[in-house]
Amino acid sequence: MSAQTKVDALLILPHLRIQNANAISSPLTHGFPAMSAFLGLMWALERKLAGAWPLVFDGLGVICHSHEEQTTEGGxxxxxxxxxxPVGKDGSTAAIVEEGRIHLELTLVFGIRGGIIAESDEARQACAVALADTLAQMRVAGGSVLPRQSGWRFQPKIQVFDEKPDDAAKQFRQLRRRWLPGFALVSRDDLLARRLSTLRSTQATATALDAWLDLARFNWRSDVKETLDPDTGEVKKREIVWQNDREGWLVPIPVGYGALSDLHPAGTVANARDATTPFRFVESLYSIGEWLAPHRLQSPQQLLWYADSDAEAGLYRVRNDYAAGLKPATETLSESV
Incomplete structure (x- = not known):
């Protein structure tokens, strides 16, 4: 899908409670699972359908309602x-492999298409419940799904949008309110490109990594504010004003993988997990994401993430078109960190 792709319907699985999901999203980031983990969940769920229901997944959005990273407190x-x-057979202490865990409450929103859209309300609801029950038996970013709570707020649903744009926009506005309180993760590649341009105006050798690190922190700068005497025009008062350059709740995120080697034929690399699939060594790609309240989203396209693979360029990454829908249109970075 792309920024111009029309979303006909959404499968909404609200307020899923996930226990012990993976909090280490990449070698350089932690605090929330990578979006590639959720897209993997979407593909695994699609394989489990095995044609049982006439629908296809086009993308996935995530709204986080609460999170509790399992870290030590204090200091x-x-x-x-x-x-x-447990100790070994000889009584020695077993090695500890560091694992980051996080408890989450999420609403998962799948963009769907297919024959299920034309079915009756009862058939669509039965499909939504069946998919929710199937997902409850799966792992979500390595975490376990706890039993679904009772009440209409926790019931899965397939929302079919009206063909009229105004009516479809009204339906989406109603959905946005149901997702509050919470925050949706969207991609802000445009801010990375803008920060890189700003850094290069004063430092010609600045790289995308410099811009990524600059956006990942709070940069406080001081300015001198002078108050002039209205009668004499002389400086009456000087004070230091501190400001930061944050443009929202920005976070560094992994967005996929970049190739480190050529594509090796299947079975030619020793100890590969799959001997029937071509193999390639890769490294993580990074960009900038933003957590924002769902009521700021203008369309489902701004929420959904999808896969974008370019084998020739060696890029296998996830994308989101929130920035593409902003007015005025913003510049995007052609390559991630």
């Missing part, structure tokens, strides 16, 4: 709470 430095493995 400036924190560490993950780790499980202690």
């Amino acid at each position: 400036f430095t924190r560490a993950f709470r780790l499980t202690r493995n």
Whole structure:
């Protein structure tokens, strides 16, 4: 899908409680699972359907209602709470493999198409419940799905949008209110490109990594504010004003993988997990994401993430078209960090 792709319907699985999901999203980031993990969930769920229902997934959006990263409390430095493995046969202490865990309450929103859209309301609701029950037996970013709570707010639903744009926009506005309180994760590649341009205006050798690190932190700068005497024009008062350059709730995120080698034929690389699929060594790609309240979204396209693979360029990444729908249109970065 792309920014211009029309979303005909959404499958909404509200307020899923996930226990012990993976909090380490990449070698350089932590605090929330990577979006590639949720797209993997979408593809795994699609394979489990095996043609049982006439629908296809086009993308996935995530709204987080609450999170509790399992880290130690107190002090400036924190560490993950780790499980202690049983001792070995000889009584020696077993090695500890560091694992980051996080408890989450999420609403998952799938963009769907297919024959299910033309079915009756009862058939669509039965499909939504069946898919929710199937997902409850799966892992979500490595975490376990807890039993669904009772009440209309926790019931899965397939929302079919009206063909009239005005009516479809009204339906989406109603959905946005149901997702509050919460925050949706969207891509802000445009801010990365803008910050890189700003850095290069004063530092010609600045790289995309410099811009990524600059956006990942609070940069406080001081300015001198002078108050002039209205009669004499002389400086009456000077004070220091501190400001930061944050443009929202920005976070560094992994967005896929970049190739480190050529594509090797299947079975030619020793110890590969799959001997029937071509193999390639890759490294993580990084960009900038933004957490924003769902009521700021103007369309389903701004919420959904989708896969975008370019084997020739060696890029396998996830994308989101929130920035493409902003007015005025913003510049995007052709390559991630």
